[in-house]
Amino acid sequence: MKFNHIGIPTTEHFDGEIELPHLKMTVSDHENNPYGVQWQRYWEDAVYPEIVKKVPHVAFEVEDLQAEIVGKKVLIEPNSPSDGLTVAFIEINGAPVELMEYS
Numbered sequence: 001m002k003f004n005h006i007g008i009p010t011t012e013h014f015d016g017e018i019e020l021p022h023l024k025m026t027v028s029d030h031e032n033n034p035y036g037v038q039w040q041r042y043w044e045d046a047v048y049p050e051i052v053k054k055v056p057h058v059a060f061e062v063e064d065l066q067a068e069i070v071g072k073k074v075l076i077e078p079n080s081p082s083d084g085l086t087v088a089f090i091e092i093n094g095a096p097v098e099l100m101e102y103s
Contacts, residue, residue: 001060004037004100005030008056014039023081049075052089052096057088060100068099 007030016028024046030038042053052075062068065078069088075096076089086101 001062003036004059004061004098005036006056006058007038007040007098009040009042011041013041017041020081021046022027048095049089051075051091055096057089057098059100061100061102063098063101065101 007027014028016032019026024043026041026043028037028039030036032097033034036059038068042048046053065086065088069078072090072092074088075091076087078086078088080086084103086103088099089096090099091097
């Protein structure tokens with residue numbers, strides 16, 4: 001696994017907002033800082049587990065997403081938010097973790 005970013009949910013507006021209408025959320029660019037910090041604001045009609053919308057998560061790049069989620073508590077099933085990327089959220093010790101597979 002390779003660290004990719006930390007996602008921090010907020011209800012406030014932030015600099016550099018990037019709207020993602022297909023995901024019903026607004027994010028910042030995690031590559032605009034050396035630490036991979038990304039702010040995330042979920043829209044009112046966004047259907048995600050509360051733990052994902054309220055608790056910060058860490059994201060890791062993995063080689064085989066399907067293999068990584070076997071036996072884990074899956075919060076968000078594998079999906080493709082953009083071309084060449086498949087993600088899923090799992091819960092580890094009460095915290096959300098995003099797993100990312102690039103093709």
